[in-house]
Amino acid sequence: MEFLSTLIDKINKQDNRCTAMPYYYVIKTEKWRVCKEGYGSGETRTVRVDFNSDPTVYLSKEEFVKEYIERESYELEAPEPLDEFERTDPQAVLVYEHERADYESSLSKLRVDAESAWEDLEEFEEEKFYEEENVFFTEEAFKEHVRVNGHNLGRRGEYYSYVKHAFRNDELMNLLKAISAVTGKELNYK
Secondary structure (H helix, E strand, O other): OHHHHHHHHHHHHOOOOOOOOOEEEEEEEEEEEEEOOOOOOOOEEEEEEEOOOOOEEEOOHHHHHHHHHHHHOOOOOOOOOOOOOHHHOHHHHHHHHHHHHHHHHHHHHHHHHHHHHHHHOEEEEEEEEEEEEEEEOOHHHHHHHHHHHHHHOOOOOOEEEEEEEOOOOHHHHHHHHHHHHHHOOOOOOO
C-alpha cells in the first residue's frame, strides 16, 4: 500500500512535459535498419556488411581494415624487443631485424588483403529510427532503470526518455484511478 501511495505522490510531483493524464514514460533507443537506397526517412548512412562469418556491419573502411588485421593476425607474433645485452650482439640484432621485417611484411600483406576484401563487401543504406524499450509511470523509475541497465540500452548509449499520452486508454486511466482510490491520494489531472 505504501508503494502505491508513494507512486501517486511521485506522479503528482513530476514534470508531465505538457502531456495530459494518463501519461507514461518510455525509453527510446537509437537503432539502424536497412532501407532501400533513397527511401530512408530522416538520417541515413551507407554501410558495408561482411557476410563471411557472423554478419558484421562496418561504418568505415578504416574500421573494417583494423578489425580484419586483428582477426587475421592472431598467428603472427611480433618479435620480442632485444634486451640491453642482446643489443650489443651483432648476430642477435641481425636476427631481430630480419624477424621484424618479416612481421611488418606480413602486416602489410594483411592490410592489402583487407583493403581488397573491403571492396567485396555488400553495401547497404540504413536509416535511423528509435525503438521503445521499456515503460515507466515515473521519471524516477526511468532514471533508476538507466542507472542499473544503461549499458544495455544502446550500442553507444544513445537513448532518451519520452512522455507519451495514453490517448483514450481507459484501462490505464482506470488503473491510475483505482490506485488513487485505494490509497486515498488524489491524482492530479494536470
